[in-house]
Amino acid sequence: MEVLLFGIAKDIVGQTLYSLGDSVDGPNSVLELKQHMVQQFPEFGKLSSLAIAVNSEYAADDVSLKQGDEIAIIPPVSGG
Amino acid sequence: MIEPIIEIVDQLDPGKVYQELSHPKSGGVCVFVGAVRDSTEGEEVVSLEFESYQSMALKEMRKIALEAAKKWELNAVVVRHAVGAKEIEEAVVVVGASAPHRDACFQACRYLIDTLKERVPIWKKEYFKNKTVWVSAHP
Secondary structure, three states, X not given: XXXXXXXXXXXXXXXXXXXXXXXXXXXXXXXXXXXXHHHHOHHHHHOOOOEEEEOOEEEOOOOEOOOOOOEEEEOOOOOO | OOOOEEEEEOOOOHHHHHHHHOOOOOOEEEEEEEEXXXXXXXXEEEXXXXXXXXHHHHHHHHHHHHHHHHHOXXXXXXXXXXXXXXXXXXXXXXXXXXXXXXXXXXHHHHHXXXXXXXXXXXXXXXEEOOOEEEOOOXX
């Protein structure tokens, strides 16, 4: 499973795509993915907010992640 | 309402929006243009760069346009954002609405830009003389 990275998330990880691998202990939900990212990259814990998009829609913490989903980290937005 | 115009572009021409919003049943046309300011909190900004998660950004921009059309009686809506490197004074976002009466288009225009800033996955990086900052990233 891969995660798309934008803005400061891309700078924190140092790439535009982050691979979660195929391990069964990988994050299964939006909440677990957030926790995983903060654990791997503590800088995520310092952001004003951290959202996850699943299939290009904002996803609540309890949404489960499935193979083939398009998953993205959405750091605080600043358009306009 | 006619189909809203939703776009992410490299170069933004704010001049064409009047034509896009003009409508025989509209007595009012309201447009907001956001541009690159030369400073942030007193510090000189050299340039800006915008990045988007394009597929999601277009989806959110369209949702916002349709939400506005539900709240107010509108005849036309435009939501257009630029991406890439931008210089001082360049237009980076144009939102607008036309409506039979001015109240609706003023309120809709404000809703479009305020909600875009809250929700649409677009990120702004400010280039100062000796540092770069992703805007709003940190508290």
